[in-house]
Each structure stands twice: as C-alpha cells, then as structure tokens.
Amino acid sequence: MRGMEPLHESMLDELYRRDSRKVFATLVRLLGNLDAAEEALQDAFVAAAEKWPVQGMPANPAAWLVSVGRFKAIDTLRRQRRLVAFDEVAERAENIADETPAPGEPELLEDDRLRLIFTCCHPSLSDDARVALTLREVCGVATEAIASAFLLPAATLAQRIVRAKAKIRDARVPYEIPAAPQLPERLSAVLRVVYLVFNEGYSAATGDTGLRRDLVAEAIRLGRLLLALLPEPEVQGLLALMLLHGARGAARTTADGDWIPLEAQDRRLWDVTAIAEGSALALQALQSRRFGAYTLQAAIAAVHAEAASPEATDWPQIVGLYDALLRIEPSPVIQLNRAVAVAMRDGPLSGLSIIDALLAQPELRRYPLAHAAKAELHGRLGQTAEAHRAFEAALALTQQEPQRRLLRRRQDDLAH
Numbered sequence: 098m099r100g101m102e103p104l105h106e107s108m109l110d111e112l113y114r115r116d117s118r119k120v121f122a123t124l125v126r127l128l129g130n131l132d133a134a135e136e137a138l139q140d141a142f143v144a145a146a147e148k149w150p151v152q153g154m155p156a157n158p159a160a161w162l163v164s165v166g167r168f169k170a171i172d173t174l175r176r177q178r179r180l181v182a183f184d185e186v187a188e189r190a191e192n193i194a195d196e197t198p199a200p201g202e203p204e205l206l207e208d209d210r211l212r213l214i215f216t217c218c219h220p221s222l223s224d225d226a227r228v229a230l231t232l233r234e235v236c237g238v239a240t241e242a243i244a245s246a247f248l249l250p251a252a253t254l255a256q257r258i259v260r261a262k263a264k265i266r267d268a269r270v271p272y273e274i275p276a277a278p279q280l281p282e283r284l285s286a287v288l289r290v291v292y293l294v295f296n297e298g299y300s301a302a303t304g305d306t307g308l309r310r311d312l313v314a315e316a317i318r319l320g321r322l323l324l325a326l327l328p329e330p331e332v333q334g335l336l337a338l339m340l341l342h343g344a345r346g347a348a349r350t351t352a353d354g355d356w357i358p359l360e361a362q363d364r365r366l367w368d369v370t371a372i373a374e375g376s377a378l379a380l381q382a383l384q385s386r387r388f389g390a391y392t393l394q395a396a397i398a399a400v401h402a403e404a405a406s407p408e409a410t411d412w413p414q415i416v417g418l419y420d421a422l423l424r425i426e427p428s429p430v431i432q433l434n435r436a437v438a439v440a441m442r443d444g445p446l447s448g449l450s451i452i453d454a455l456l457a458q459p460e461l462r463r464y465p466l467a468h469a470a471k472a473e474l475h476g477r478l479g480q481t482a483e484a485h486r487a488f489e490a491a492l493a494l495t496q497q498e499p500q501r502r503l504l505r506r507r508q509d510d511l512a513h
Contacts, residue, residue, distance in 0.1 A: 122209035137166035226261040330382040334392030340375030341398035344368040356503040360407040390426040412442040429460040445474040465494035
C-alpha cells in the first residue's frame with residue numbers, strides 16, 4: 098500500500114476512466130454474468146472510495162478492484178440463501194475463481210476484453226445490438242451517448258442493451274474467444290464493431306467533442322489483439338486503417354476543438370511512426386491477394402499519408418482504389434468519396450455531376466457530408482449562391498458541433 102500518498106478524487110476518477118472496463122471484463126469472466134459484473138464493479142469502486150483515502154492506493158489498483166468485486170459478488174450470492182437453495186448458492190460462490198495475479202506477477206496473457214468483445218458480437222445478436230453492447234460493455238460509453246450516435250431515444254437504446262444481455266444469458270453464450278474453426282466466421286462482425294468503436298472516437302456522430310482519443314486508442318488496442326489472435330489480411334487491413342487515420346489525430350483539431358480539414362492540416366504533426374506501421378500492414382495485406390474493404394480503405398489512407406502536400410496527392414491512384422473498393426463493397430458513401438477524388442483529379446465540374454446524381458438517392462439526401470461536398474465544389478467554381486444553399490442543407494442535417502463550426506467557417510469563407 099502507498100499509505101503516505103493521499104488519494105484525490107480526481108485520481109479515482111482517472112482510474113475509473115482508464116481501467117474500469119478492464120476490471121469489468123475480468124469480473125464478467127469470473128462471474129459469468131454482465132449485470133452481476135457491473136454491480137460488483139460499482140461495489141468495488143465504492144469500497145475504494147471508502148478505504149483508499151485512509152489506507153492509501155494499492156500498488157496494483159486493478160487487481161485490488163477485481164479481488165474486492167469478486168468477494169462482493171460472493172457475499173451477494175450468500176445473501177440470496179433465503180431465496181435460493183443453499184447448496185446452489187454455495188456451489189455458485191465456490192465456482193467464482195480468484196484468478197487475479199498476486200503483486201508482482203504478470204497479468205494473464207489472454208485479454209479479457211477480447212473475450213468480452215467476441216461475446217458482445219455473438220451471431221445470435223443483431224448488428225445494432227452488437228455495436229450498442231460493445232460500446233456500452235467493452236468501452237464504457239454512456240447509454241445516452243450511444244443513443245445519440247444512433248439517433249435513438251435513450252430509453253429505446255437502453256432496452257436494446259437489456260434485451261441483448263438477456264439473450265446472452267438465456268442462450269448461455271459462453272464468455273470465451275471462439276475456437277479456431279469458428280474464428281473466421283465470427284471475425285467479420287467483430288471487425289465491424291471495432292471499426293465502429295474507432296469511428297465513434299475519431300469522428301463522433303453528435304455532440305460537442307468530435308475526437309475521443311480514449312476510444313481511438315481502445316479500438317487500435319483491440320485491433321492489435323485481434324491481429325495477434327488471428328493474423329488474417331483483413332485484420333491487418335483494419336489495424337492499418339485505424340493507425341493511418343489515427344496518425345492524423347494531433348492535426349485534426351484546433352486547440353479549441355474545431356475541425357481542421359485534411360488539406361489544411363499541418364502534416365508535420367502527423368505521427369510518422371504510426372503511418373509507417375499502417376502503410377506496411379496495408380502493403381502486406383494487399384500482397385496476400387485475400388484482402389477486403391478495410392485493406393483498400395487503408396491503401397487510400399496510405400496514399401494520403403505519404404503525400405508531402407495536398408497538391409502532391411496521387412489522385413488517379415486514389416480514384417482507382419475507390420473503383421476497386423466499390424466492386425467489393427458498393428455503397429453510396431463510397432461513391433461520394435470517389436466523386437470527391439474525381440473532382441480533385443479531373444476538376445470540380447466532373448465531381449459535381451456525380452454528386453448531383455448521388456443526391457437523387459434517398460440514402461444520401463440526409464447525409465450532411467454529401468451536401469458539404471457539393472457546397473465545396475460549387476465554391477471552387479465561384480457559384481456562391483449554390484454553395485450557400487448546399488452549406489445550409491448540410492448544416493440542417495449535422496448534429497456534431499465541431500463539424501457544424503467547420504461548415505459555418507467554410508460558408509463564411511465564400512464571401513472572401
């Protein structure tokens with residue numbers, strides 16, 4: 098114990114933010130139940146708030162929290178003896194193993210959060226339930242924040258999470274990483290969820306904060322764990338994609354949190370180590386010839402990252418990569434991104450004609466970035482009135498405050 102070190106409330110808050118989901122995932126493995134683990138986690142932090150100011154913070158706070166949470170859960174089971182047969186309670190309590198490392202011992206090599214993410218991405222759950230459950234249980238994102246990102250009422254999202262947990266409990270879904278034969282079929286759902294977690298951190302759908310570095314770091318960490326577990330090309334591609342986008346993090350926002358578009362970013366702030374690692378992973382995945390959409394997106398990000406300036410970007414190569422991506426994963430958003438690349442390669446009129454056709458599709462009419470791209474191209478052509486109208490359409494659909502501020506700035510620039 099560090100008995101001489103005073104415990105400040107901010108230290109406990111920081112520990113909760115940094116380690117609570119790690120502790121939670123281990124408690125899930127020990128207790129075999131999401132709700133029981135959440136209750137044990139809260140009980141453990143309450144105990145920490147009571148004991149640590151007097152006794153000092155332990156040398157291994159996470160292990161202490163797991164151990165205390167485990168004992169709290171056992172006590173809860175024993176208190177149920179009036180409602181449940183004693184033998185059953187005793188058996189359940191005895192089955193809660195204490196696998197936390199002793200002080201100085203290394204932690205278990207198999208990451209409990211990776212177990213948990215495979216559980217949250219179980220095939221019996223819908224796509225929306227998998228994403229919501231992973232964001233809530235693996236990453237600790239508040240239910241209200243997830244609901245806002247999904248454009249759903251918080252009560253609706255909360256019910257979705259409750260139903261997903263009930264399905265896991267009733268189907269007795271094991272809290273484990275699938276065996277090798279089942280891994281590939283389960284992998285696509287897990288990759289999708291990891292990427293959605295990354296996107297929620299890299300470009301949150303709504304709110305005042307557009308960049309959550311903790312979620313970006315968590316998604317990249319999960320990507321590394323997946324690659325160690327299953328070194329497949331698309332796992333390489335996803336990790337490469339996240340590294341390459343994440344490398345621009347320091348240049349993407351001002352000190353006030355406002356967005357800086359790619360062409361205006363100070364490229365000296367880009368993380369060259371992450372770019373080198375991401376580019377190498379993308380190349381390895383491409384050379385395997387068993388790559389998919391994540392790898393092609395990573396290749397596009399690598400072309401951007403390797404350009405010394407916006408003018409030096411190899412736009413013909415990017416258009417070609419988007420063509421290949423559309424063959425694998427045709428979607429309106431990818432078509433929009435390709436249109437922007439065509440505009441950079443062939444001029445704004447060429448891109449604008451594609452975007453106008455895309456905006457006839459219902460999927461893109463309510464997508465703010467489609468209207469923003471249209472506004473930018475009208476602005477480049479000197480068509481100020483059309484650009485203003487397109488910016489207004491984009492602003493009406495945008496819920497993320499940093500993005501709204503960027504759109505207003507771009508709109509104001511039309512007058513200069």
